[in-house]
Amino acid sequence: MKNPFDTPEREEFRAQLKAFVDKEIKPYVNDWDEEGKIPWDLHQKAGALGVWGFGIDEKYGGLGEDDNFLRAIYNEEFAKCGAGGVGAAMGGRMISLEPIQRLCSSEIKDRVLKDIVTGKKGSSLGITEPGGGSDVANMKTSAKRDGNHFVINGSKTFITGAMTSDYFVVGARTGGSGLKGISLFFVEADRDGFSRVPLDKKMGWWCSDQATLYFQVIRHKLANMSSKIDALEALVNNICWNMNNGEVPVAEISKAKFFATKELEYCSSEAMQIMGGAGYLRGNPVERIYREVKVMAIGGGSEEIMRDLAVRQMGY
Numbered sequence: 349m350k351n352p353f354d355t356p357e358r359e360e361f362r363a364q365l366k367a368f369v370d371k372e373i374k375p376y377v378n379d380w381d382e383e384g385k386i387p388w389d390l391h392q393k394a395g396a397l398g399v400w401g402f403g404i405d406e407k408y409g410g411l412g413e414d415d416n417f418l419r420a421i422y423n424e425e426f427a428k429c430g431a432g433g434v435g436a437a438m439g440g441r442m443i444s445l446e447p448i449q450r451l452c453s454s455e456i457k458d459r460v461l462k463d464i465v466t467g468k469k470g471s472s473l474g475i476t477e478p479g480g481g482s483d484v485a486n487m488k489t490s491a492k493r494d495g496n497h498f499v500i501n502g503s504k505t506f507i508t509g510a511m512t513s514d515y516f517v518v519g520a521r522t523g524g525s526g527l528k529g530i531s532l533f534f535v536e537a538d539r540d541g542f543s544r545v546p547l548d549k550k551m552g553w554w555c556s557d558q559a560t561l562y563f564q565v566i567r568h569k570l571a572n573m574s575s576k577i578d579a580l581e582a583l584v585n586n587i588c589w590n591m592n593n594g595e596v597p598v599a600e601i602s603k604a605k606f607f608a609t610k611e612l613e614y615c616s617s618e619a620m621q622i623m624g625g626a627g628y629l630r631g632n633p634v635e636r637i638y639r640e641v642k643v644m645a646i647g648g649g650s651e652e653i654m655r656d657l658a659v660r661q662m663g664y
């Protein structure tokens with residue numbers, strides 16, 4: 349179906365990213381997934397396409413403008429490599445770029461922003477703590493002024509890109525209880541007292557045995573999956589259009605997040621069912637996508653928290 353929001357610029361961007369993902373990522377994705385890392389030069393190759401420049405000033409290597417449709421295209425095309433870890437390893441920097449551009453001093457921005465946007469260096473956002481991620485307002489990490497600098501005490505966990513990032517935006521408590529007592533700090537990884545430990549292997553029920561038997565026709569599964577994706581795309585298009593017009597429809601964004609992960613869960617399960625045993629074998633893209641669904645349903649705002657936020661925004 350033709351997308352009414354497509355423009356020549358957006359179509360060209362999509363074609364460019366599709367070619368990049370097909371050539372530079374897809375052939376290697378299984379090996380990288382098994383190795384648990386991607387080569388660093390991929391960051392720089394992707395950075396050269398401008399994929400982290402949305403909303404970033406041109407003098408820092410950014411696009412000098414923002415377009416939520418281009419952001420959506422970036423996420424869609426990278427997702428098509430079939431391994432969520434690739435997009436997360438490179439795109440983890442995106443959640444720290446905006447606070448760096450908005451809140452850091454000119455001295456810091458001049459020194460680091462271009463390297464992050466072009467993929468030369470990595471950056472991460474550190475909010476989640478071992479005690480819990482959803483309850484951000486109850487953050488325990490603290491920061492105390494000591495002369496002309498701050499000393500941060502505490503720990504963060506699940507931080508995407510943390511083993512390779514040079515720069516971090518870290519949440520820490522400087523004031524009283526609740527969200528208003530939290531400040532964001534720009535932290536460089538080479539500072540005294542900073543250390544990092546990799547998390548062990550993430551999710552996977554690799555030795556368990558479950559099966560559900562279905563006797564439906566496959567074409568109906570494809571129709572159902574396709575209709576759900578169409579509905580989701582319409583919702584995302586609507587959000588992109590509103591955001592390009594200066595609105596931030598928080599309730600709709602929250603609803604889209606949990607709606608998308610529920611549909612992803614459905615589609616990946618159905619895809620695996622269609623593939624049968626082959627879909628369950630390591631190395632099959634369907635197996636990987638099925639295994640990674642839960643990360644999307646929990647990370648960046650779990651489904652429960654998104655539902656809660658949506659109804660609150662709706663005034664209930």
Ligand SMILES: Cc1cc2nc3c(=O)[nH]c(=O)nc-3n(C[C@H](O)[C@H](O)[C@H](O)COP(=O)(O)OP(=O)(O)OC[C@H]3O[C@@H](n4cnc5c(N)ncnc54)[C@H](O)[C@@H]3O)c2cc1C
Nearest residue numbers: 473474475476480481482506507508646647648650652653
């Ligand atoms: C692969 C991956 C990458 C991540 N990357 C980053 C990153 O770069 N930076 C970062 O800061 N964090 C990151 N996170 C952390 C992520 O944001 C948290 O996992 C998420 O916020 C949930 O927090 P939690 O895991 O501590 O679960 P908890 O907060 O302990 O929640 C556990 C369960 O309880 C439910 N729950 C909690 N509170 C409520 C409530 N009030 N009402 C109803 N249900 C509730 C949740 O929905 C969830 O199902 C990442 C996580 C993953 C898995």
